[in-house]
Amino acid sequence: HNLYIDTETGYGFLAGCNLNNGGVIIIDLFTDAGHPIYVAAAAPVYAHDVYTRGNFIYSSDINDGTFAIQDMTDKNNIFTVATQRTPFAFTHNAWLSDDSKVIFTTDERGNASVGAYDISDMNNIEYLDEFRPLGSLNEGLIPHNVHVIDNYLVTSFYTEGVIITDAKRPNNLIEVGNYDTFGGPNGGFNGTWGAFPFFDSGIVLATDIRSGLFVLQPTYTRACYLEGITTDSITGLPLEGVTVRIVSDDPNLDISRASGEYRTGQVTPGTFEVVFSRPNYTSKTISVNLSNGELTALNVSLAPEQDLVSSIPLLNEVIEFNVFPNPFVQQTNVQLAFSDLPNAAELVVTDFLGRIVERQPITQKRNNFIIGQNWESGIYTLQIIAKNRASLPLKIIKN
Numbered sequence: 001h002n003l004y005i006d007t008e009t010g011y012g013f014l015a016g017c018n019l020n021n022g023g024v025i026i027i028d029l030f031t032d033a034g035h036p037i038y039v040a041a042a043a044p045v046y047a048h049d050v051y052t053r054g055n056f057i058y059s060s061d062i063n064d065g066t067f068a069i070q071d072m073t074d075k076n077n078i079f080t081v082a083t084q085r086t087p088f089a090f091t092h093n094a095w096l097s098d099d100s101k102v103i104f105t106t107d108e109r110g111n112a113s114v115g116a117y118d119i120s121d122m123n124n125i126e127y128l129d130e131f132r133p134l135g136s137l138n139e140g141l142i143p144h145n146v147h148v149i150d151n152y153l154v155t156s157f158y159t160e161g162v163i164i165t166d167a168k169r170p171n172n173l174i175e176v177g178n179y180d181t182f183g184g185p186n187g188g189f190n191g192t193w194g195a196f197p198f199f200d201s202g203i204v205l206a207t208d209i210r211s212g213l214f215v216l217q218p219t220y221t222r223a224c225y226l227e228g229i230t231t232d233s234i235t236g237l238p239l240e241g242v243t244v245r246i247v248s249d250d251p252n253l254d255i256s257r258a259s260g261e262y263r264t265g266q267v268t269p270g271t272f273e274v275v276f277s278r279p280n281y282t283s284k285t286i287s288v289n290l291s292n293g294e295l296t297a298l299n300v301s302l303a304p305e306q307d308l309v310s311s312i313p314l315l316n317e318v319i320e321f322n323v324f325p326n327p328f329v330q331q332t333n334v335q336l337a338f339s340d341l342p343n344a345a346e347l348v349v350t351d352f353l354g355r356i357v358e359r360q361p362i363t364q365k366r367n368n369f370i371i372g373q374n375w376e377s378g379i380y381t382l383q384i385i386a387k388n389r390a391s392l393p394l395k396i397i398k399n
Contacts, residue, residue: 004050005029012036015050015059022046024059026075040075043068049093049145056081058094058103065089065399067105069122084125088112088377089329089399093145102128102170104153110140110187111377114155116170129263131165131173133157134251140187149197152176152220154204159184159191162206162216166223169295172263174223175251179216181208224269224290226298229260230276233301239278240381240393241352242302246290247273255352258381258395266290276300315389317342320366323382327397334369334382341365342386349396350381372398 001016010030016022024042031037048062057070057078066083088107095104101120107113113130131153133141144156153165153173161180165173182191194207197218206214230242238260246252250266269292277283281302288296320337334347341362347369349358357380358371377398384391 002049004052006052011039011052013050013052013057015047020044024050024057024070026072040072040078042070042072042078043080048091051093051095053096053100058096060091060094060105062091062108065091065107067091067094067103069119082119082122082125084117085327085399087115087130087399092143095146095148097148097167097170098151102167104146104148104167104170106143106146106155108142108144110142111138112143114143114146114153114165114173116167116173118170128171129173131175133160133163133175133178134253136160136186139185142187142189144192145194147195147197150220152197154195154197154218156192156195156206158182158189158193159186161192162195162204162214164218164220166221166265166267168222168293169225169263172225172227172265174225174265174267176221176223176267177218179206179214179218181206181211181214221267222293223265223267224292225263225265225295226274226288226290227261227263227265227295228298228300230256230262230278231260231299231301233303236301237392239281239302240395241350242276242278242281242300245275245277247275255379258393267292274298276302278302280305315342315345315384315386315391317386318384318391321384321391321394323394323396327399328372329399331370331372332396332398334367334371336362336367336369336384338365342384342389345384345386347371348383348385350383352379352381372396 004013012027012029014025020041021044023044024047026039028037047059049060051058055073059068066085068083069081072078086105088109090107090109092106092108105115113132116128118126142158146155151168153167159182164177166176192206196205204216230239232239240258242256244254244262250268252266254262254264256262271289275285317338317340322335345362347360380396382394
């Protein structure tokens with residue numbers, strides 16, 4: 001399916017061949033020019049794409065939905081160091097940051113994302129962020145290949161064309177440029193199939209499946225970063241599910257996490273209003289000044305609407321609260337146990353917009369629920385709600 005050549009060493013790496021079960025094959029291109037020599041085979045797991053740096057192979061194992069890191073220091077003894085599932089479990093390609101600490105991935109599925117993972121400790125890979133073009137959410141857009149140059153991501157996004165994302169802060173990926181080669185409706189396998197940014201001239205070559213070759217001259221501009229923590233003004237606890245939107249023509253949006261953290265931004269500098277909102281809380285609008293390449297830190301507290309103040313106390317009877325697996329693909333299990341059954345307790349799940357997607361009554365001290373069968377892929381919040389009280393929220397992810 002694909003090949004990668006390490007021009008520093010002269011080795012070639014083949015992915016998706018009819019040998020080695022489609023796993024990566026290494027060939028020697030430097031000993032006898034024009035006559036490649038077989039060297040070794042890596043793990044016999046079908047690799048749709050391969051990238052290497054130093055002594056490591058980074059294979060995109062699309063059927064397994066993971067990227068794999070393989071150590072080839074001894075090419076007679078190649079071994080897998082780590083594997084990591086990617087957001088939509090259909091890993092198409094992967095590329096490293098300039099410092100080799102972060103890997104960026106694509107999943108070739110509708111509404112999928114570019115994922116970012118910290119691999120500085122290969123034994124403890126950490127999910128950082130996902131990027132989707134906010135102007136085309138839920139329109140079936142498919143990412144194809146991502147490449148990294150000077151901490152910018154240059155991604156071929158099929159019907160959305162070429163998108164440049166600032167990845168200098170890899171846990172806050174922000175769109176800073178785009179060019180649509182297709183012009184038609186989003187979704188499906190039309191448009192930009194590849195975007196190559198590694199010419200000395202700085203041009204990007206984009207190949208459109210129907211329209212041919214586009215020669216583009218990008219202007220790389222750092223984003224204006226806006227980050228902070230949202231909290232409940234009464235309890236001081238982190239507040240999850242707060243929508244953060246910069247009032248601007250630039251696409252931007254974030255939802256605060258269980259830690260209360262939000263991360264957003266845009267490419268256009270200046271002074272803008274930022275709106276913080278959450279169901280059952282009073283919205284707040286704050287004016288901020290944004291500058292390219294600079295982080296603006298802004299922590300915000302939201303007040304519960306008056307009729308909800310009595311629901312602030314936490315539910316302390318919960319002694320067991322487990323969700324497994326998490327993340328999950330089809331369904332997940334919830335185990336709950338209480339020291340004393342609270343009055344009118346319910347299991348409530350909300351999506352990232354605060355909409356209830358699951359609600360089940362709790363009638364005994366120990367409970368087992370199966371949930372998630374009919375949910376869309378995404379991030380959800382699970383809480384136990386009783387009369388005037390609630391448990392701390394738990395984030396669950398359906399891939």
